[in-house]
Amino acid sequence: MYSNGDEKEIDSDLKMDKVFFEAFCDGDSFVVESMIRKQGASAESLWDGPGCIAVAKDGNMLQLAKQICEDISAKHIIGHDCEEAAYRCCANSAVSHIQLGKSFLSSFSCLSLFIILSHNYHLTLVQRCVFKTSQTETRKKNIGERDWLYCSRDIDAVH
Amino acid sequence: MTRCISETMVSRKNGHHLLISPLSENFSRLLFEEEVSLTANYNGLIPKPGDVVKLVGRKPFPCVCEVTEENQPLVTDGVACVVAEGVKWQSLYLVMLNKHMVLTEPVKGDSGGYGRVITICPLACLMAESYDTQENESSAQRLLLTHFSLEKHIPGLFIAEKSDISPEVDDIRIIRSCLDIWFEDSNSATKAHKALCSRIFKARIERGKKIREALPH
Numbered sequence: 395m396y397s398n399g400d401e402k403e404i405d406s407d408l409k410m411d412k413v414f415f416e417a418f419c420d421g422d423s424f425v426v427e428s429m430i431r432k433q434g435a436s437a438e439s440l441w442d443g444p445g446c447i448a449v450a451k452d453g454n455m456l457q458l459a460k461q462i463c464e465d466i467s468a469k470h471i472i473g474h475d476c477e478e479a480a481y482r483c484c485a486n487s488a489v490s491h492i493q494l495g496k497s498f499l500s501s502f503s504c505l506s507l508f509i510i511l512s513h514n515y516h517l518t519l520v521q522r523c524v525f526k527t528s529q530t531e532t533r534k535k536n537i538g539e540r541d542w543l544y545c546s547r548d549i550d551a552v553h
Numbered sequence: 554m555t556r557c558i559s560e561t562m563v564s565r566k567n568g569h570h571l572l573i574s575p576l577s578e579n580f581s582r583l584l585f586e587e588e589v590s591l592t593a594n595y596n597g598l599i600p601k602p603g604d605v606v607k608l609v610g611r612k613p614f615p616c617v618c619e620v621t622e623e624n625q626p627l628v629t630d631g632v633a634c635v636v637a638e639g640v641k642w643q644s645l646y647l648v649m650l651n652k653h654m655v656l657t658e659p660v661k662g663d664s665g666g667y668g669r670v671i672t673i674c675p676l677a678c679l680m681a682e683s684y685d686t687q688e689n690e691s692s693a694q695r696l697l698l699t700h701f702s703l704e705k706h707i708p709g710l711f712i713a714e715k716s717d718i719s720p721e722v723d724d725i726r727i728i729r730s731c732l733d734i735w736f737e738d739s740n741s742a743t744k745a746h747k748a749l750c751s752r753i754f755k756a757r758i759e760r761g762k763k764i765r766e767a768l769p770h
Contacts, residue, residue, distance in 0.1 A: 404758050411761030415584055415677075419701045419727050 583760070583767055585678060585703045599653060602627060602709050604670045605660055606650065613646035613668065614745035616696070616734045618656070618710060627671050627709045633659050645671065647734065647745055649752045652676055652759075654698075656710065656734070672709035672732075674700050676749075677756035683746040685739075694742030696749075698732045708732075 600606050620628055620641045628634065633644040645656045646668050654676050657668025680699040700711055707713050711730035736742035 403762075407758045407761035407765065408754060409761070410764050411677075411757040414580075414764050415701075415757070415760070419729070 579767060581703060583763055600655065600670045600673055602670050602672060605667050606655065606657065606670055607666065608646065608648060608668050609666045611648050612748065613648045616645050616647050616736050617642045618645060618732065618734045624710055628658060629669060652756050654679055654749065674708040676753045677760045678702060679753055681746055681749045681753065683742060692738045693735045694739050696734050696736065696742055696746055698734065700730045702728045
């Protein structure tokens with residue numbers, strides 16, 4: 395028998411494995427391993443650094459290059475050049491965590507953002523940082539529940 | 554594990570942005586590499602096909618699978634084979650050895666305490682689906698095992714799914730392979746399926762924990 399805490403952790407671990415392993419084995423899915431935010435050169439430019447995302451996908455470099463070539467002009471790096479965009483990024487994070495279960499949310503001191511390409515969601519991505527949980531909760535109230543759900547379905551929301 | 558921007562490629566498909574990069578070595582290892590299981594064998598190594606493993610103290614589930622000409626060399630004991638309507642069936646034991654699923658054949662002259670490994674694969678990379686085949690005249694029940702791997706070498710007896718895409722030199726692609734195993738009746742199939750799924754979940758929970766730990770904090 396497991397305690398309540400143990401059960402929550404086991405549940406989170408299994409969900410984590412599903413997020414990565416099953417998504418990866420599904421040929422139409424992408425798994426983002428990590429996302430970091432780079433701070434701008436000056437101390438004040440908290441949001442003007444580009445985001446950096448590592449996306450896992452089966453395939454090879456040639457095929458990846460072909461996908462890039464489909465729209466060579468799409469040189470778009472996810473990043474936040476304003477605080478509002480960062481809020482939206484956080485919204486994605488939280489909604490994704492809700493998808494994974496509330497227990498998962500409480501297991502991180504800093505928010506991690508999951509984005510996975512799937513039928514229902516354009517992206518689910520895993521990100522760390524941006525805000526501490528408590529800060530995000532405050533911003534969640536400011537943004538509003540509807541916007542959070544909207545953001546989770548729109549990849550452009552993270553731009 | 555974290556890549557720099559130059560390694561991350563960006564594309565736009567169907568109006569959506571895609572960010573693409575190959576699976577990192579860290580995650581590749583984490584998701585697909587077999588772990589050496591200390592209790593798997595006497596010498597602390599994962600048993601290989603042909604090795605004899607002790608079955609005493611473990612729960613072996615009797616089953617059969619079809620032996621094709623290609624798989625014939627994997628089977629050493631002809632006595633445990635039965636030919637029915639032109640199809641050759643091999644008697645097997647499905648056993649869970651810590652983090653691996655093993656199919657063994659009976660060892661000649663042994664009363665059932667040992668089995669010779671025919672195929673072995675990590676539980677965390679395995680999916681087991683039970684199929685109700687009561688419509689057939691036979692009471693036998695089928696279990697479909699699917700194995701996911703990054704390696705082109707698939708476990709013995711498993712058959713790789715055909716891909717329309719020709720492999721490239723630097724190809725990193727999920728190899729999906731399948732195996733049908735049959736049980737005497739619904740009851741024995743259900744027991745084996747439950748036990749297998751339980752161990753698969755356990756292995757996946759452990760991997761999930763490692764994934765969480767591997768994510769940057």
